[in-house]
Amino acid sequence: MDKILRINMGAAGGPQVKSESVGSYAGLGGRALTSTIIAKEVPPLCHPLGEDNKLVIAPGLLSGSAAAMSGRISVGCKSPLTGGIKESNAGGMASQMLGRLGVAAIVLEGKPKEGMLYKLSISKDKVEIKPDNSLKMLGNYAVAEKMKAAHGDKVSCISIGQAGEMKLTGASIAFTDMEFRPTRHAGRGGVGAVMGSKGVKVIVVDDTGCPVRSPKDPGKFKEANQNWVAGLRKHAVTGQGLPTYGTNVLTNVINEAGAYPTKNFMWGRFDTCSKISGETQAETENARGGEGSATHGCHRGCVIRCSGTFYDKDGHYLTKQPEYETVWAHGGNCGIDDIDAIAMLDRLDDDFGLDTIEMGAAIGVAMEAGLIQFGDAQGAINLVKEVGQGTPLGRVLGSGAGLTGRVFGVERVPVVKNQALPAYDPRGIQGMGVTYATSTQGADHTAGYAVTANVLGVGGKVNPLKAEGQIELSRNLQIATTAIDATGMCLFIAFAILDQPETFQALLDLINAFTGAKMTGDDVTALGKNILKLEREFNHKAGFTKEQDRLPDFFKKEKLPPHNLTFLVKDSELDQVYNW
Amino acid sequence: MDAETTPRLTLTVTPGSLSRFLPLLGQGFTVQRPAGASVEGFLCRACGIARDYLRERVQTVFLNGKAIDDLAAAMVNDGSTIALSAAMPGLAGAVLRKGGAYAAMRRQISHAGPGDSRAGGPVSVTIKLFNLVARELGPGFLEQGVLIHGASLQDFFRRQDRGFGKIGRAADIDGRPVDFEKVPEIIPGNRLVLLALRPAGPHPG
Numbered sequence: 088m089d090k091i092l093r094i095n096m097g098a099a100g101g102p103q104v105k106s107e108s109v110g111s112y113a114g115l116g117g118r119a120l121t122s123t124i125i126a127k128e129v130p131p132l133c134h135p136l137g138e139d140n141k142l143v144i145a146p147g148l149l150s151g152s153a154a155a156m157s158g159r160i161s162v163g164c165k166s167p168l169t170g171g172i173k174e175s176n177a178g179g180m181a182s183q184m185l186g187r188l189g190v191a192a193i194v195l196e197g198k199p200k201e202g203m204l205y206k207l208s209i210s211k212d213k214v215e216i217k218p219d220n221s222l223k224m225l226g227n228y229a230v231a232e233k234m235k236a237a238h239g240d241k242v243s244c245i246s247i248g249q250a251g252e253m254k255l256t257g258a259s260i261a262f263t264d265m266e267f268r269p270t271r272h273a274g275r276g277g278v279g280a281v282m283g284s285k286g287v288k289v290i291v292v293d294d295t296g297c298p299v300r301s302p303k304d305p306g307k308f309k310e311a312n313q314n315w316v317a318g319l320r321k322h323a324v325t326g327q328g329l330p331t332y333g334t335n336v337l338t339n340v341i342n343e344a345g346a347y348p349t350k351n352f353m354w355g356r357f358d359t360c361s362k363i364s365g366e367t368q369a370e371t372e373n374a375r376g377g378e379g380s381a382t383h384g385c386h387r388g389c390v391i392r393c394s395g396t397f398y399d400k401d402g403h404y405l406t407k408q409p410e411y412e413t414v415w416a417h418g419g420n421c422g423i424d425d426i427d428a429i430a431m432l433d434r435l436d437d438d439f440g441l442d443t444i445e446m447g448a449a450i451g452v453a454m455e456a457g458l459i460q461f462g463d464a465q466g467a468i469n470l471v472k473e474v475g476q477g478t479p480l481g482r483v484l485g486s487g488a489g490l491t492g493r494v495f496g497v498e499r500v501p502v503v504k505n506q507a508l509p510a511y512d513p514r515g516i517q518g519m520g521v522t523y524a525t526s527t528q529g530a531d532h533t534a535g536y537a538v539t540a541n542v543l544g545v546g547g548k549v550n551p552l553k554a555e556g557q558i559e560l561s562r563n564l565q566i567a568t569t570a571i572d573a574t575g576m577c578l579f580i581a582f583a584i585l586d587q588p589e590t591f592q593a594l595l596d597l598i599n600a601f602t603g604a605k606m607t608g609d610d611v612t613a614l615g616k617n618i619l620k621l622e623r624e625f626n627h628k629a630g631f632t633k634e635q636d637r638l639p640d641f642f643k644k645e646k647l648p649p650h651n652l653t654f655l656v657k658d659s660e661l662d663q664v665y666n667w
Numbered sequence: 668m669d670a671e672t673t674p675r676l677t678l679t680v681t682p683g684s685l686s687r688f689l690p691l692l693g694q695g696f697t698v699q700r701p702a703g704a705s706v707e708g709f710l711c712r713a714c715g716i717a718r719d720y721l722r723e724r725v726q727t728v729f730l731n732g733k734a735i736d737d738l739a740a741a742m743v744n745d746g747s748t749i750a751l752s753a754a755m756p757g758l759a760g761a762v763l764r765k766g767g768a769y770a771a772m773r774r775q776i777s778h779a780g781p782g783d784s785r786a787g788g789p790v791s792v793t794i795k796l797f798n799l800v801a802r803e804l805g806p807g808f809l810e811q812g813v814l815i816h817g818a819s820l821q822d823f824f825r826r827q828d829r830g831f832g833k834i835g836r837a838a839d840i841d842g843r844p845v846d847f848e849k850v851p852e853i854i855p856g857n858r859l860v861l862l863a864l865r866p867a868g869p870h871p872g
Contacts, residue, residue, distance in 0.1 A: 328798060
């Protein structure tokens with residue numbers, strides 16, 4: 088990937104496209120590239136929706152190659168939700184296509200004339216941006232249909248729904264999947280609002296005529312890729328658990344642990360969670376859509392296939408298999424145990440372009456405020472529809488849990504850096520709370536997801552049963568995760584590389600054979616640290632202090648049933664996470 | 668139906684459809700066995716789960732909602748709940764693993780100390796089987812028969828899509844044939860029911 092496409096939306100005479108060499112950004116991909124560009128080029132104190140902010144869309148380092156699992160795409164900007172740096176990533180088809188087109192990043196900069204909406208098209212021979220106000224206030228599904236009619240189904244789309252156009256801070260960016268459905272989202276941090284502020288409704292990516300990217304050493308690459316795939320397929324999580332049940336397999340387990348945030352984090356167990364568990368969901372999908380409906384990849388080259396297809400009771404497509412976080416946010420967090428209603432909420436979120444975690448958390452806060460009752464599935468659906476319609480109430484909810492809590496005077500608002508917490512109560516799994524509190528991204532379960540610490544040896548080996556060590560573990564996890572986010576690899580590879588050293592080696596071999604580098608585990612660690620350092624510095628300049636690296640007070644004061652725990656990690660310990 | 672004894676509901680279902688009932692096992696079923704055993708002893712000796720399976724395939728075990736690292740040390744008591752899961756994805760999966768590298772991150776919900784257990788009369792223990800463990804061990808338990816609360820069973824039947832009845836070839840309660848579709852109306856909601864499943868043979872003709 089040798090070029091960066093810069094689209095100046097505020098240029099005199101209308102948006103201008105400039106293609107330039109990657110220059111000093113050479114060798115970077117995914118999160119490494121988005122965060123480096125944002126840190127170097129965006130004034131930290133700028134308004135996130137103003138002309139000085141930039142939206143960077145970058146495929147991973149290996150995207151566009153034949154490397155399995157390399158199809159993640161990163162989106163970076165200054166977040167309108169957190170006020171800090173943001174990287175949010177997604178699956179879908181665009182990453183592989185941009186990689187094949189040789190595009191290391193698309194950078195949307197400046198600000199267009201008010202009221203104009205644009206379509207950006209990228210193909211082998213040309214890049215063009217044209218106004219298209221016929222797309223105004225369309226949902227992502229309608230946008231995808233229009234693009235398919237205009238360009239055929241061999242292209243992919245990156246789009247925003249109504250929420251992005253309204254610049255709501257819960258807005259996501261959608262990426263079409265293998266079936267041309269806008270189901271893969273860079274959800275977190277309001278990245279869709281930044282795309283909306285740039286006036287870009289959709290980016291059509293067409294890689295027709297572009298070959299798969301060639302590795303520096305094809306022989307070694309092929310061998311490493313074979314070992315890589317074999318390692319993923321033989322592991323119980325990546326080869327069996329995820330393909331069979333998807334990520335929602337976690338519902339029963341987290342609930343049993345008493346760490347399943349229920350009814351806006353009031354309880355750690357949801358009595359009827361088995362009705363919305365991954366096991367029930369998979370059985371439902373297979374019964375309605377035929378065996379195999381619960382197993383599907385989100386992009387070409389995925390061998391884990393943790394997704395699936397959700398059909399309604401009449402057997403019609405409704406949405407992709409809702410993820411664990413979605414099922415929790417709209418389910419247990421809101422006291423809703425109706426899997427069909429949750430799937431409908433997922434569909435609406437995808438169509439309007441909303442982060443499912445942020446929306447579920449906002450509705451949970453609204454339920455606590457008494458707007459509707461916990462467990463009111465139809466009421467929750469109606470609230471999400473208000474967001475799509477852009478009513479005043481909908482705009483409040485679509486701006487996230489933090490704002491909803493302020494508007495309705497709710498004290499128990501589960502956010503860090505104004506971003507809603509995901510589906511693991513930090514009073515139950517306290518080490519997760521360390522990552523929620525200290526991540527550069529706001530509360531984010533994927534910020535410390537790459538369970539590779541003892542493999543990489545970051546910070547030395549940790550005794551698993553030692554009472555202490557949560558700070559070290561969280562630090563190591565955040566470093567490893569940041570590095571993997573740069574490769575474009577799906578984070579679900581983490582288990583296989585944790586348990587199987589030969590699979591971790593296969594990943595390193597894959598990267599080295601492709602790039603010609605000689606990367607070691609130490610280099611992976613250094614890469615992760617460098618990115619985190621850049622992100623921390625940006626946040627510091629944007630006004631963040633250690634006081635933002637904290638969980639909300641109620642986690643320290645309110646005991647979480649059934650284990651009656653509070654969050655016990657001291658502030659002074661949290662402040663040690665970045666002391667490496 | 669005798670008011671004193673536990674009713675036995677036997678369902679004969681189409682081949683391959685037994686998996687539809689597996690989510691029931693995640694809600695928990697009751698097992699009555701002699702007291703005085705560790706979790707490992709209880710699961711292996713009393714429930715017949717192979718020791719190697721328990722050590723290798725079962726990666727996360729909860730006793731009364733707390734993650735266990737040493738199955739041979741934690742003791743089972745009357746009213747205990749044991750939940751079994753295969754390896755799980757993500758950080759949470761790694762954190763909850765028995766003896767895993769991230770166990771320190773959940774020490775507040777780890778099972779501490781062995782506890783005690785008195786040998787003697789039978790104890791009632793709730794077993795929950797999740798994910799691949801349910802898929803692999805569940806059919807054996809379901810064919811052998813599991814004690815499930817009638818209300819849970821009624822709710823399970825009532826939540827199924829139209830057409831669920833088509834998987835039922837026959838049903839009986841204590842040997843008395845009943846209509847498969849009417850099972851939720853017939854079984855008592857306030858008592859335990861012994862549910863046993865039988866895969867039907869090939870359809871005649």
